[in-house]
Amino acid sequence: MNDIAKIRQFNRTVTHHIGALENEFLGRERSLGASRLLFEIGAGAEVRVLRERLGLDSGYVSRLLRTLEHQGLVQLGSLKEDARVRFVSLTPKGVKEVALLDKLSDRGAAAMLEPLSEKQRASLVESMATVERLLRASSINLATSDPGSRLAQQCLTHYYEELSERFEMAFDPSVSISAAPEELRPPQGYFVLALLQGEAVGCGALKCHTDFGEIKRMWVAASCRGMGIGRRILAQLEFLARERGLALLRLETNKALLEAQALYKSFGYQEVAPFSEEPYAHHWFEKEL
Amino acid sequence: MNDIAKIRQFNRTVTHHIGALENEFLGRERSLGASRLLFEIGAGAEVRVLRERLGLDSGYVSRLLRTLEHQGLVQLGSLKEDARVRFVSLTPKGVKEVALLDKLSDRGAAAMLEPLSEKQRASLVESMATVERLLRASSINLATSDPGSRLAQQCLTHYYEELSERFEMAFDPSVSISAAPEELRPPQGYFVLALLQGEAVGCGALKCHTDFGEIKRMWVAASCRGMGIGRRILAQLEFLARERGLALLRLETNKALLEAQALYKSFGYQEVAPFSEEPYAHHWFEKEL
DNA sequence: TCATTTATCTGACTATAGTCAGATAAATTT
DNA sequence: AAATTTATCTGACTATAGTCAGATAAATGA
Numbered sequence: 001m002n003d004i005a006k007i008r009q010f011n012r013t014v015t016h017h018i019g020a021l022e023n024e025f026l027g028r029e030r031s032l033g034a035s036r037l038l039f040e041i042g043a044g045a046e047v048r049v050l051r052e053r054l055g056l057d058s059g060y061v062s063r064l065l066r067t068l069e070h071q072g073l074v075q076l077g078s079l080k081e082d083a084r085v086r087f088v089s090l091t092p093k094g095v096k097e098v099a100l101l102d103k104l105s106d107r108g109a110a111a112m113l114e115p116l117s118e119k120q121r122a123s124l125v126e127s128m129a130t131v132e133r134l135l136r137a138s139s140i141n142l143a144t145s146d147p148g149s150r151l152a153q154q155c156l157t158h159y160y161e162e163l164s165e166r167f168e169m170a171f172d173p174s175v176s177i178s179a180a181p182e183e184l185r186p187p188q189g190y191f192v193l194a195l196l197q198g199e200a201v202g203c204g205a206l207k208c209h210t211d212f213g214e215i216k217r218m219w220v221a222a223s224c225r226g227m228g229i230g231r232r233i234l235a236q237l238e239f240l241a242r243e244r245g246l247a248l249l250r251l252e253t254n255k256a257l258l259e260a261q262a263l264y265k266s267f268g269y270q271e272v273a274p275f276s277e278e279p280y281a282h283h284w285f286e287k288e289l
Numbered sequence: 290m291n292d293i294a295k296i297r298q299f300n301r302t303v304t305h306h307i308g309a310l311e312n313e314f315l316g317r318e319r320s321l322g323a324s325r326l327l328f329e330i331g332a333g334a335e336v337r338v339l340r341e342r343l344g345l346d347s348g349y350v351s352r353l354l355r356t357l358e359h360q361g362l363v364q365l366g367s368l369k370e371d372a373r374v375r376f377v378s379l380t381p382k383g384v385k386e387v388a389l390l391d392k393l394s395d396r397g398a399a400a401m402l403e404p405l406s407e408k409q410r411a412s413l414v415e416s417m418a419t420v421e422r423l424l425r426a427s428s429i430n431l432a433t434s435d436p437g438s439r440l441a442q443q444c445l446t447h448y449y450e451e452l453s454e455r456f457e458m459a460f461d462p463s464v465s466i467s468a469a470p471e472e473l474r475p476p477q478g479y480f481v482l483a484l485l486q487g488e489a490v491g492c493g494a495l496k497c498h499t500d501f502g503e504i505k506r507m508w509v510a511a512s513c514r515g516m517g518i519g520r521r522i523l524a525q526l527e528f529l530a531r532e533r534g535l536a537l538l539r540l541e542t543n544k545a546l547l548e549a550q551a552l553y554k555s556f557g558y559q560e561v562a563p564f565s566e567e568p569y570a571h572h573w574f575e576k577e578l
Numbered sequence: 579t580c581a582t583t584t585a586t587c588t589g590a591c592t593a594t595a596g597t598c599a600g601a602t603a604a605a606t607t608t
Numbered sequence: 609a610a611a612t613t614t615a616t617c618t619g620a621c622t623a624t625a626g627t628c629a630g631a632t633a634a635a636t637g638a
Contacts, residue, residue: 003398003402003410003414004395004398004399004402005398006414006417006418007398007401007402007414007417008394008395008398009421010417010418010420010421011307011310011311011398013421013424013425014303014304014307014420014421014424015303015304015307015308015311016486017424017428018300018303018304019304020344020428021300022300022304031623031624031625032624032625033624033625033626046585047585047586048584048585048586051585051586055309056625056626057625057626057627057628058585058586058587059586059587059588059589059626059627059628060625060626060627061586062586062587062588063587063588066587078634082584082585082634082635083633083634083635084584084585084586084633084634084635085584085585085586085634086585086586086587105297106293106297109292109293109294109296109297109300110293112296112424112427113292113293113296113427114427115426115427115428115429115430115521116423116426116427116517117517117520120423120426120427120517121292123419123423124296124419124420124423124424124427125292125295125296126416127415127416127417127419127420127423128295128296128299128416128420129295129299130412130413130416131299131303131413131416131417131420132298132299132302132303134405134409134412134413134416135302135303135306135401135413136302137404137405137409138306138401138402138403138404138405138409138413139306139309139404140404141404197305228405228406228409231406232404320593320594320595321594321595322594322595322596335615336615336616337614337615337616340615340616345595345596346595346596346597346598347615347616347617348596348597348598348616348617348618348619349595349596349597350616351616351617351618352617352618355617367604371604371605371614371615372603372604372605373603373604373605373614373615373616374604374614374615374616375615375616375617
């Protein structure tokens with residue numbers, strides 16, 4: 001059996017088993033769709049985020065939420081900052097209901113393990129984790145995005161937060177060499193987002209100068225590291241740079257960002273003498289295209 | 290994250306991804322249910338088998354099949370041996386359609402691999418195979434069955450066929466020490482079946498004598514070996530023997546059946562001098578309960 | 579200010595995926 | 609031969625899971 005056939009076999013078996021479990025343990029009173037939505041609300045969420053995450057029609061979500069509201073499980077309100085955006089949160093009754101669903105769902109998962117031996121269980125859980133990570137990785141796609149878009153801004157916020165955490169001092173983008181939205185928008189530059197089911201989980205930017213390009217804002221969400229996303233983003237930025245006819249790429253990085261340095265080295269970047277006054281940089285790299 | 294949480298995370302991710310793929314690549318013209326049914330027919334099948342395999346309502350299958358018939362994809366007939374049983378097979382047009390679905394499904398599976406690196410692909414396929422095997426194993430359940438039932442007879446037929454293949458000579462149950470249905474039915478004995486989604490994938494029997502029990506007809510389908518099914522069947526037979534108050538279990542086996550011997554030894558059976566005239570046996574085992 | 583965009587809601591549909599209670603006919607048991 | 613069982617079919621439902629075309633109101637941009 002070749003790989004493709006194995007994957008298809010996997011798909012058949014797994015959907016069958018999980019579907020059976022879900023029907024048995026959830027989907028009792030409420031429809032499966034409503035249960036999933038209830039789960040996804042968690043500590044409260046914007047409706048537009050839920051919609052995107054579950055990939056559902058706006059009208060459909062609206063109706064599902066109203067049903068849940070009538071059952072007294074959720075309450076709907078609007079954001080103060082933007083009254084168009086609806087925000088759902090669980091009522092105390094809803095919290096109790098989610099806890100119950102959680103327990104049932106736990107029982108369903110436990111039923112998968114129950115007939116197996118200790119060794120089989122460990123092997124199952126480990127392989128599941130691998131499959132899950134890789135499926136997530138395979139569903140991530142890259143998109144060139146406007147650096148001012150909501151998703152891009154979210155990414156950059158996370159990026160700055162993380163730099164502040166990992167650097168010895170707080171990170172202040174205004175002190176750092178600039179990479180403002182207008183510099184990362186064609187034709188001055190490019191901003192690449194990595195999207196996982198509508199959520200931004202990584203980014204990277206290329207700032208084009210006349211005779212070289214600068215790689216900026218490389219970031220991957222902690223939950224998605226080790227999936228090769230950084231590699232994909234960097235490859236895409238290099239592709240864009242080549243397309244622009246740039247012959248040289250430069251970047252600078254902080255000593256705390258070891259994974260980033262490993263990535264650059266594996267892509268053939270050579271460490272060079274400092275070529276900028278970037279206050280947060282300890283290492284400077286170059287690569288000829 | 291504990292094992293249960295990991296399993297739930299897996300379930301969420303995987304159903305989401307596979308569902309998306311199926312919708313994209315199949316379910317185009319035809320409903321997903323009809324596509325699955327079409328797939329399952331393969332080289333032709335009894336309707337009752339399809340129904341059980343897919344876990345569908347009789348009326349529902351009937352209607353789905355009629356739709357496929359109207360589309361000229363399948364033809365329905367009855368078995369000669371039993372005119373109640375309907376038999377579906379694909380028309381030439383149906384064969385072509387299945388081939389097309391196959392291709393689309395292949396493309397869907399390939400789309401999962403496509404964004405991954407070589408290493409990731411190998412790891413994904415391997416882990417998928419493990420998960421699949423173990424999920425199948427975990428959904429197998431044991432049932433005490435009548436040795437004359439259709440499923441039991443199917444098992445025994447496979448068992449005899451396999452013995453004939455693996456022994457140096459053909460296996461003829463009438464020459465072997467008897468284990469006829471009436472001897473394996475309570476109170477004289479027990480017949481245990483391992484069921485995987487309504488299909489029998491293993492069996493084992495206990496023949497009770499006044500002062501000892503005999504383990505007979507231990508068999509596991511080739512497709513399901515290494516899942517611990519033999520262990521589970523043997524454990525169940527030992528449980529039944531203990532419940533009957535039997536203090537000793539005996540069994541004999543052929544030298545070609547190495548896995549079986551390993552199983553018995555791992556359960557604490559000791560090889561003893563021949564205690565029977567079984568012509569197909571080379572090894573005799575005993576265990577005190 | 580006016581046009582456009584965004585987020586949501588509503589009403590009117592449709593398709594899918596069933597369920598359930600008989601009816602029917604062949605096979606099997608008594 | 610009559611009663612029961614088995615495999616299927618049919619008609620009449622129901623629930624789920626959407627889709628799609630506007631309508632509405634807030635926010636944003638020109």
